[in-house]
Amino acid sequence: MKYILLLFSVFSFAQQTQKVDFIKCNASLYPNNETKSISGMISYDFNVKSPIDTIRIDCKNMVFYNVIINGKSVEYKNNNKELLLFEGFKKGNNRLNFSYYATPKQTLYFNGENEGLQIWTQGQGKYTSNWLPSFDDVNEKIIFNLTVVFDSDYQVISNGKLIQNTENKYLKSWHYQMQKPMSSYLVMIAIGKFEKQVLNSKSGIVLEQYLKSEDKDKFASTYKYSKEIFDFFETEIGVKYPWEIYKQVPVNDFLYAGMENTSATIFSQDFVVDDIGFNDRNYINVNAHELAHQWFGDMITAKSGKDHWLQEGFASYYALLAEKKVFGEDHFNYELLKMAEELKEASKTDTIPILNEKASSLSFYKKGAWALHVLKEGVGEKNFQKAVKNYLNKYKFKNVTTDDFLAEIKKVSNYDVVNFKKNWLEKSGFNVTEAIIVLSKNKFIKQYLDLQKNENIPFAEKKTQFENILKSDTFYPIKQEVIHQLAVISFDEKKELIQIAMKSSDVNIRQAVAETIPKIPLEFKQQYESFLDDKSYATREIALQNLWAQFPENRTILLEKSKDWQGRNDKNLRIIWLTLALGTKEYEPTKKAELYNEIVNYASTSFDSSIRQNALEILIKINPSDERVLQSLVNATTHHKWQFVKFGKETIRAMLKKEEFRKLFNDLLPKLTEREKVSLFVLLSEK
Numbered sequence: 001m002k003y004i005l006l007l008f009s010v011f012s013f014a015q016q017t018q019k020v021d022f023i024k025c026n027a028s029l030y031p032n033n034e035t036k037s038i039s040g041m042i043s044y045d046f047n048v049k050s051p052i053d054t055i056r057i058d059c060k061n062m063v064f065y066n067v068i069i070n071g072k073s074v075e076y077k078n079n080n081k082e083l084l085l086f087e088g089f090k091k092g093n094n095r096l097n098f099s100y101y102a103t104p105k106q107t108l109y110f111n112g113e114n115e116g117l118q119i120w121t122q123g124q125g126k127y128t129s130n131w132l133p134s135f136d137d138v139n140e141k142i143i144f145n146l147t148v149v150f151d152s153d154y155q156v157i158s159n160g161k162l163i164q165n166t167e168n169k170y171l172k173s174w175h176y177q178m179q180k181p182m183s184s185y186l187v188m189i190a191i192g193k194f195e196k197q198v199l200n201s202k203s204g205i206v207l208e209q210y211l212k213s214e215d216k217d218k219f220a221s222t223y224k225y226s227k228e229i230f231d232f233f234e235t236e237i238g239v240k241y242p243w244e245i246y247k248q249v250p251v252n253d254f255l256y257a258g259m260e261n262t263s264a265t266i267f268s269q270d271f272v273v274d275d276i277g278f279n280d281r282n283y284i285n286v287n288a289h290e291l292a293h294q295w296f297g298d299m300i301t302a303k304s305g306k307d308h309w310l311q312e313g314f315a316s317y318y319a320l321l322a323e324k325k326v327f328g329e330d331h332f333n334y335e336l337l338k339m340a341e342e343l344k345e346a347s348k349t350d351t352i353p354i355l356n357e358k359a360s361s362l363s364f365y366k367k368g369a370w371a372l373h374v375l376k377e378g379v380g381e382k383n384f385q386k387a388v389k390n391y392l393n394k395y396k397f398k399n400v401t402t403d404d405f406l407a408e409i410k411k412v413s414n415y416d417v418v419n420f421k422k423n424w425l426e427k428s429g430f431n432v433t434e435a436i437i438v439l440s441k442n443k444f445i446k447q448y449l450d451l452q453k454n455e456n457i458p459f460a461e462k463k464t465q466f467e468n469i470l471k472s473d474t475f476y477p478i479k480q481e482v483i484h485q486l487a488v489i490s491f492d493e494k495k496e497l498i499q500i501a502m503k504s505s506d507v508n509i510r511q512a513v514a515e516t517i518p519k520i521p522l523e524f525k526q527q528y529e530s531f532l533d534d535k536s537y538a539t540r541e542i543a544l545q546n547l548w549a550q551f552p553e554n555r556t557i558l559l560e561k562s563k564d565w566q567g568r569n570d571k572n573l574r575i576i577w578l579t580l581a582l583g584t585k586e587y588e589p590t591k592k593a594e595l596y597n598e599i600v601n602y603a604s605t606s607f608d609s610s611i612r613q614n615a616l617e618i619l620i621k622i623n624p625s626d627e628r629v630l631q632s633l634v635n636a637t638t639h640h641k642w643q644f645v646k647f648g649k650e651t652i653r654a655m656l657k658k659e660e661f662r663k664l665f666n667d668l669l670p671k672l673t674e675r676e677k678v679s680l681f682v683l684l685s686e687k
Contacts, residue, residue, distance in 0.1 A: 017139050019052040023181075024143045027132065028173075031119050031150060031191065036110050037103040038131050044096040044142075048089055055085040058129035058136045058184075059100070067098040083133060104130040109640050111252055117154070118192040120251045120266060122259055123185040134184035138301050139399045141181035148189055149173045157190040157210065159262050161245050178262070179244060181397055183301050188261035190249050197223070202231040205241050210249040211272060221278045222271065223248070229288050229322045233295075236321060238389035242299040242396070246291070252608050253641050258286045260293030260315070270569050270610060277568055279507045280538045288322035289315045295392060303399040305357030309425070310400060312361075313354070313368020320369060330444040330475040336373060337439055337448070339366045343430040351428040355402060355421075370435060371424040377438050378420070379413040387412045444475050451481050459489050463497070470500040479504070480512045487516040491524065502527055507536040514542045520550050537567045541576060548580050555584045570610035575602060579618050596623075603632040609644035612636065620651060624661070630668055637679040652683050 022044055029040040046055075060081060067076045069088030077084040085096070108131035111118045121128070126136030135142070146158045152172035160178035167173075194210040197219045201207055207230060209223045226248070234241055243263040250269045258267035267290065271283035296314035324332035343366055352359045354367055376384040391400075391408040402425065406417045423431060439445045451469075454462055466482045483501055486494045501513050514531045517524070531543035540562075547558055559581055567573030578599050581587050588595070601607075602615035612632065619629045636648030655661040665684060669677055 016052065016056060017137060019050045020046055020048055020055055022046040022135065022140055022142050024145070025134070026145045026147075028147045028149065029132075029189070031108070031110075031148070031189070033110050033117060033119065035103065037101065038108060039099070039101040040132075041099050042097070042133060046089075046094050046096065048091045048094060051091070053086060055089065057083040057085070057133050058126070059083050059133040060102075060104070060130045062100050062102040062133065064098050064100050064133075067096075069096050070094055098133075100133055102131060106640070107131050109253075111640075115193060116252075118190070118251050119150075120190040120192075120254070121188050121261075122255050122266070123187060123261075124256075124259055125185060128184045128187050132184070132187060134187065136184070138183040138185065139303060141183055141301070141397060141399075143178050143181050144184075144187050145175075145177045146187070146189065147173055147175045148191070150191055153193070154191050155194045155196070155210070157188075157194075157247055157249050157264060159186070159188060159264050160243070180242065180299075182262040182298060186260070186262040186298055188259075188264050188266060190251060190264070190266055192249075192251065194249060195219075199227050201227060201234070201241070201246075203234055203240060205230070206245045208245065208247040210247065212250070212269075215272050218272055218274055221273050221275050222250075222283055223287075224278065224282065225284055225326050226287060228326065229284075229291060232322055232325045233288075233291060233318065236318070236325075236385070237295055237392070238385055239295060239392045241294065243294060246294070248287070248290075253639075253644075255641055258290040260290040260297055262294070262298045265290040269608065272569060276535050276537055279536045280568065284326065285319050285323060288319035292318035292322075299397060300392060300395045300400050301398075303401050306355055307400070307402050308357065308359070309354045309364045309368035309371070310402060310405060312364040313372055316365045316369035317372040320373075329442065333439055333442040333445045334448075334475070334477050336370070336435075337445060339370060340430070340432065340435045340439070343367055343370065344432050347429040353426050353428045355425045367424075367430060370430075371420075374424060374431075374434060374438060375409065375415070375420060379409060379415045383412040384409075444478070447474070448478050448481065451478060451485075455485055459493065466497055467500065470497060476506050476508045479506075479509050483509065483512040483516055491517070491521045495524070498524075502530075507534055507539060510534055511536055511539040511542070514539050514546075518546060520546060525551065532561065537573055540565070541567070541572055544573070544576060544580070548584075555580070556587050559584060559587050569608070570614050571602065572614060575599060575611075575614045575618060579622070582622070600626070600628050600632075603629065605632075605635060609636070609639055609641045613644060613647055616647075616651070620655070624655065625664060627664075627668065627671075630664060631672065631676075634665075634668065634672060634676050634680050637683070638673075638675050649683060652680070653686070656683065656686075 024045040026043040027040055029038060031038045058081070064076065064078055064083060067074055069085065072088055074085065074088035107123055107127040108121050109119065121131060128134045129136055144159055148156045148158060149171055150156055152167055152170055156174040158174065158176040160176045162174060163177045164175040165172060193213050195213050195216040197209045199207040199209070207227060209219065209226065211219060211222065230246065245263055247264040248267065250267050250272050252269045254266060254268040256268070258265055267283065267286055271281070271286060273282060292315040293311065297311035302308055302310045320332055320335055323335065343362065346362055350360050350363065352363065354363050354371065379387070387408040390411070391405050395404060402421070406421060409415060409417050440449070469482050470479055479501065486497060498513060501509055504510060510531065520528050528543065529547065531539050534540060544558065544562055548555055559577065562573070562577055565573040565577055578595050581595050582592060599615050599618060603612050603619055616629065616633055616636070619626065623629065633648055633651060636644050637652065639645050652665070656665065665680060669680060672680060
């Protein structure tokens with residue numbers, strides 16, 4: 001029955017878009033951090049093309065008042081899922097006005113307090129209707145103009161151009177305006193205390209880049225290559241960027257890596273990096289991916305979930321093309337190879353083809369990217385570019401299907417698109433043979449694959465080859481492969497080769513050495529200590545832990561050297577340092593409680609989930625009975641970030657297998673908030 005009702009709802013909305021065209025939304029919005037709510041006054045301009053009994057607007061658990069159509073109050077129905085309008089409209093142009101109030105349980109997130117307060121949205125799919133009365137159907141494209149009223153001490157970001165600010169004592173209004181229509185899931189707001197950097201693209205588009213005030217020295221490292229990628233896409237895609245402005249803003253505890261809201265991407269704070277962090281994890285691929293969506297997904301949008309690869313596959317492939325522009329041909333092919341290996345492994349259990357709304361993210365993103373690469377190789381680069389350009393121009397600000405795209409390919413080439421669709425889009429699995437044939441055209445990939453085949457050859461027979469590779473200027477993955485094959489060779493036999501690798505300035509090669517020599521020979525100790533100064537927080541982490549474990553007599557010196565380290569945004573080095581300092585009896589013996597309490601504090605709600613999880617993983621090993629630790633763990637199960645919730649629940653489930661922890665959690669119940677109590681009670685009740 002539920003499935004039938006769902007089909008009826010989808011069918012009803014499909015009928016509505018044929019009979020009614022919503023054109024523009026003007027919204028004045030009032031987010032309220034104290035009540036975790038949002039209210040607003042909305043105006044929709046719409047055109048009734050043919051007779052219709054009921055007009056539906058999606059809205060989850062909202063209250064409405066002052067509902068007016070064409071200047072007259074009207075009756076309406078609110079079923080907590082839709083606002084149903086059945087009177088007051090006529091054929092032709094109409095205007096709907098109403099006020100609303102909502103306390104969203106998802107999609108609009110209030111995160112942090114005071115100076116650290118951030119409010120942001122994540123509407124991917126059909127979730128914007130949790131905070132803004134709008135349309136879950138992606139085929140209803142509207143021009144959204146949002147005015148947001150909030151505390152003047154904060155910055156408010158939304159879709160489109162900021163055309164006006166007005167201030168009234170402590171409140172400020174930000175008036176944003178769009179020129180072209182988009183699907184509702186791409187509407188956004190982001191509020192916080194941000195610094196702004198402004199650049200201009202080669203074509204004159206304003207590029208606004210935001211960071212939290214305390215991160216203002218990280219603009220260059222976080223947004224590295226952003227302008228180059230933007231300029232590259234306008235040339236490579238062949239269609240001018242479709243919006244008037246492009247903004248990017250990172251937020252704390254974002255649900256995913258990034259989200260391509262029209263003209264205003266939100267991305268995870270995890271990608272805000274300094275010069276060292278850039279070498280471990282940077283924003284380049286996510287940056288390019290979300291920017292590519294401004295064409296593929298925002299300007300043209302798939303008609304249904306079945307064609308979702310037209311968004312994610314294209315964004316993933318063009319992100320790789322951007323990386324190719326920045327890092328070169330070998331890097332591009334290496335990333336394709338890693339994707340192919342991942343898809344090959346996943347194909348053992350992933351049996352749903354791309355052209356299915358239930359396909360995995362891996363299929364939509366990475367298999368989709370691979371399908372486009374095979375297609376481009378088959379039709380030729382120029383024909384591919386021509387087809388993509390024609391496709392975008394033909395369906396600009398409309399909705400599309402896979403056949404729409406393949407029809408443009410057919411116009412520029414004799415390539416067998418029927419066979420392509422069958423083998424790459426309608427079949428499950430991954431065509432490894434064809435992928436390897438395509439990749440092997442690249443000299444680096446051929447050399448890399450040949451080297452992997454030699455893994456079981458006796459060391460003596462390949463030592464000279466290894467030496468030549470390590471001394472060459474070949475791309476780093478081949479040198480990494482050499483070092484990984486050396487992992488099983490005794491240090492005495494391989495030390496000459498290790499000495500060559502240690503002279504490299506490439507952090508990837510040096511990191512490979514650090515992680516493949518877990519047992520550090522005394523003669524190599526001094527050189528191994530140089531990893532502590534590498535421009536990589538990951539390498540420093542490996543070296544710090546290995547040196548602490550193997551040379552107890554030097555622990556105090558080691559801890560003094562690293563006592564001011566923080567590491568990535570998740571404070572990986574600081575939390576590891578605190579753990580090692582606690583485990584070193586002779587180091588700061590009078591400050592053990594202070595050191596321990598710092599880790600406990602990192603597990604509290606004052607910090608992002610990535611910091612909290614790092615701290616909790618340590619605490620449940622060293623003192624799992626601490627009530628503060630258990631309470632922080634329970635609180636994690638109520639967090640908005642599903643990955644952190646999963647960690648909290650799985651950790652508690654494992655602990656509940658022991659009766660001592662079951663008793664501790666039961667004793668904790670009276671001290672929890674109502675929401676925490678409910679969450680823990682559910683876990684305690686599981687069998």
